Amino acid sequence: MPVTIRIPTYLASFAGGRNLLAIEGSPGTVSEALAMLWKDYPGLKDRIVDEQGAVRQHINIFVGDEAIRFADGLSTKIPADTEVLIVPAVSGG
Amino acid sequence: MPKVKHVSAKDGDVIVLVGTMKGAFVLRSNESRKKWDVGGPYSIGAPVYAMAFDQRRGRRRLWWAQQSFQWGTVLCSSDDYGKTVTEPTTYSVKFPVESQLTLKNIWQIMPGRNDDPDTLYCGVEPAALFESHDAGETWSPVEGLLNHPHRPQWQPGGGGLCLHTIVPDAVNPKRMMIAISTAGAYRTDDGGATWQPRNNGVRAEFMPDKYPEFGQCVHKVVQHRDTPERLFLQNHWGLYRSDDGGNSWNDIANGVPSDFGFCMAAHPHDPETVYIVPIESDQYRCTPEGKLRVYRTRNAGKSWEPLTRGLPQKNAMETVLRDALATDTCDPAGVYFGTRSGKVYGSGDGGNSWRLVAEGLPAVVCVKAAWVGDDGIASPRKHRGTETKKVKSKSGKSRSGARKKVSAKTKTASRARAAR
Numbered sequence: 001m002p003v004t005i006r007i008p009t010y011l012a013s014f015a016g017g018r019n020l021l022a023i024e025g026s027p028g029t030v031s032e033a034l035a036m037l038w039k040d041y042p043g044l045k046d047r048i049v050d051e052q053g054a055v056r057q058h059i060n061i062f063v064g065d066e067a068i069r070f071a072d073g074l075s076t077k078i079p080a081d082t083e084v085l086i087v088p089a090v091s092g093g
Numbered sequence: 094m095p096k097v098k099h100v101s102a103k104d105g106d107v108i109v110l111v112g113t114m115k116g117a118f119v120l121r122s123n124e125s126r127k128k129w130d131v132g133g134p135y136s137i138g139a140p141v142y143a144m145a146f147d148q149r150r151g152r153r154r155l156w157w158a159q160q161s162f163q164w165g166t167v168l169c170s171s172d173d174y175g176k177t178v179t180e181p182t183t184y185s186v187k188f189p190v191e192s193q194l195t196l197k198n199i200w201q202i203m204p205g206r207n208d209d210p211d212t213l214y215c216g217v218e219p220a221a222l223f224e225s226h227d228a229g230e231t232w233s234p235v236e237g238l239l240n241h242p243h244r245p246q247w248q249p250g251g252g253g254l255c256l257h258t259i260v261p262d263a264v265n266p267k268r269m270m271i272a273i274s275t276a277g278a279y280r281t282d283d284g285g286a287t288w289q290p291r292n293n294g295v296r297a298e299f300m301p302d303k304y305p306e307f308g309q310c311v312h313k314v315v316q317h318r319d320t321p322e323r324l325f326l327q328n329h330w331g332l333y334r335s336d337d338g339g340n341s342w343n344d345i346a347n348g349v350p351s352d353f354g355f356c357m358a359a360h361p362h363d364p365e366t367v368y369i370v371p372i373e374s375d376q377y378r379c380t381p382e383g384k385l386r387v388y389r390t391r392n393a394g395k396s397w398e399p400l401t402r403g404l405p406q407k408n409a410m411e412t413v414l415r416d417a418l419a420t421d422t423c424d425p426a427g428v429y430f431g432t433r434s435g436k437v438y439g440s441g442d443g444g445n446s447w448r449l450v451a452e453g454l455p456a457v458v459c460v461k462a463a464w465v466g467d468d469g470i471a472s473p474r475k476h477r478g479t480e481t482k483k484v485k486s487k488s489g490k491s492r493s494g495a496r497k498k499v500s501a502k503t504k505t506a507s508r509a510r511a512a513r
Contacts, residue, residue: 010164014182043182047164050195051187058162088163 001026003033005084007044014043030061031074033084048086058089099176100132102153104466107421108174109429109450110155111437112141112459117157119174120450124464126427126441129450135175142416145202146463147228149210153465156213156229158199166198168215170229186215186223186232192239194219201416203259206266207468216256220247220273222285235285243276243290243307250274250310250329257415258311262338263318270314270324270339277309278326280339291339298330312415313357314339317364325367325394327357327415329375334394345394350381356418360443361426365393368400368420368428368444370413378412385409387418387430389444403447404438411436414458421462431457 003023012019021041027033038045049055061068062085068076078084100121102108109120109129116134135141136159143158153172159180160166168186170179188194198218205212205224215223215232222235238256247254255274262268267284270291277292290307297309310329317323326333326342332352333342346352351371360366369388373381380386384406386399412433421427428440435454440447 046167046184046187050165051190052193052195053190054195056163056165059164 001080003027003078003082003084005033005037005086007086008088010088011044011047011086014047015041028077029074030063030068030076030078030084033078034074060087060089061085062087094137095134097134097137097175098130098132100130100174102174102465106465107423107427108146108463108465109419109421109437109439110144110146110157110459110461110463111431111451111454111457112144112157112416113431113435113455113457114140115455117141117144117159117175118451118454119155120437121174124423126421126423126439127448129439131451132175134455135171135178136169140198140458142458143199143202143215144459144461145204145213146461147204147213148463148465148468149204149207150228151468152228154229156202158202158215160198166196168199168202168229168232185225185230186217188221188234192234194221197253198255200255200257201259203261206261209266214259214261216259216271218253218255219249220244220254220256220276222256222259222271224285237281237286238271238279238288241279241288246308247273247276248308258314260314260316260324263316263321265321268338270316272311272314272326274312274329275308275310277307278311278314278339279307291335292342293340294342294344295326295328295333296331312355315357315359315367317359320364323364323393325357325359327354327369329353332369332394345390347395348397349388350386354413355415356413356430358418358420358428361420361422362424363391366391366443367394368418369397370418370430372412379410380412383408383410385411385432385438387428387440387444387447400440400444400447402445403440403449416459417457419460419462422464422467427462429460429462431460433457 005021023036063076064082100119102121107122111118116137118133121130140160141157145156147154155171157169159169167184187196199215201216203214211228213225213229222238223232225232258272260270268282270280272278279288280291281288292309295309296303313327315325322338324335324339330353332346334345335342349371351373354369354372358368367390372378385404386401388397389400390397413430418430426443428444431437433456437451438447439450
């Protein structure tokens with residue numbers, strides 16, 4: 001099943017201007033989906049994860065309504081027909 | 094979002110780069126340095142702790158570090174003063190996986206020596222030095238510092254564990270001084286393979302041992318290119334001078350209202366002239382007595398004089414941070430600084446008088462200045478005529494237009510300028 005990933009406007013400029021990205025293949029986990037995302041859109045990787053591969057502190061990733069931070073992290077499974085949402089957390093000053 | 098304005102600069106103009114907590118600005122004036130155009134903001138909303146202008150090999154390239162709470166820190170550049178901005182697809186400054194470190198911020202961008210025109214350096218947080226040898230396309234960490242045995246003992250200061258100062262030696266291509274808060278000053282004499290602490294005589298007020306080998310909170314180190322063995326240092330409490338390349342340091346806080354401060358800048362032509370902005374204390378961190386005063390020494394720290402003409406002397410509770418004071422290379426020299434309250438002041442006469450260049454900006458964290466077209470090889474005097482400044486004669490009367498004596502030593506050292 002293809003997975004759709006929704007990204008914020010800032011990141012869209014590194015994904016051909018699109019906010020909604022379809023990932024072909026059948027990624028079972030967030031980690032697998034992101035690996036496929038980096039292949040298609042390499043500009044997204046450094047902006048979403050750090051050098052150690054961890055999701056940046058002020059970015060939240062949801063699978064459906066569930067924040068992966070409170071689930072299994074990057075190992076969180078993606079059920080069929082569920083959208084993955086990447087959003088900047090509330091932060092700044 | 095604010096409307097972004099752009100400046101156009103031509104050779105002979107002066108530009109001042111201003112990094113703020115909400116973006117980067119580019120200020121432009123002609124050589125009179127009286128009226129200023131303000132360009133920006135670029136990287137709107139992003140803290141910009143580091144900016145640089147690389148004009149070697151005929152470039153006119155702006156660099157700045159765009160930090161984001163969400164998306165990390167990336168080096169951006171522009172070859173047309175911000176009209177077109179390059180934000181690379183993949184980040185060029187990042188730690189190797191095996192280091193187990195992650196980049197938090199870039200605190201300094203420093204073009205290398207003029208005889209190495211494609212080399213640039215970055216000082217980052219957590220403390221590390223990165224280098225590029227292809228004009229900023231690709232970067233790698235300097236392993237000798239990355240793997241330094243002292244690293245586990247370095248402690249972050251209030252701003253984080255940051256490498257904020259990079260001083261490529263004016264003469265010796267293998268030598269460089271860097272400063273880390275809070276680790277102190279380190280020097281390499283072998284091109285970065287090994288680094289030795291160079292803090293002998295520098296006080297660490299906050300440590301049980303007040304004079305440790307390392308662990309000082311050095312805020313800024315400057316060197317004049319004509320006197321490479323002489324360095325000046327603004328410490329977290331303490332003003333120092335070294336006459337032996339940093340091997341030892343001597344107190345030069347002679348007549349300043351406070352020896353606490355962040356910033357320091359060297360005069361572009363006079364090796365004995367240095368500027369600082371004293372701050373009352375590390376608890377208060379504002380200008381003493383509500384007076385905004387730049388202090389200048391013209392005798393390598395034997396004495397300091399307050400520079401106040403044009404600066405507010407009442408209710409000025411200002412803070413000027415470690416990278417927010419800079420000089421251009423014109424003659425007479427321009428001096429510029431920015432405050433946390435978003436003001437930028439400038440002097441076109443070596444600090445004798447000041448004017449408000451910009452206000453209402455976000456908190457200023459970085460100021461850099463450049464004379465457009467100065468590749469560092471040609472002498473400014475060749476283009477600008479005599480450096481004029483008011484100096485006191487032996488009779489005590491002020492006089493203008495005094496031509497500085499240039500010693501044989503300085504002339505010799507000037508030849509090294511081309512290499513810087």
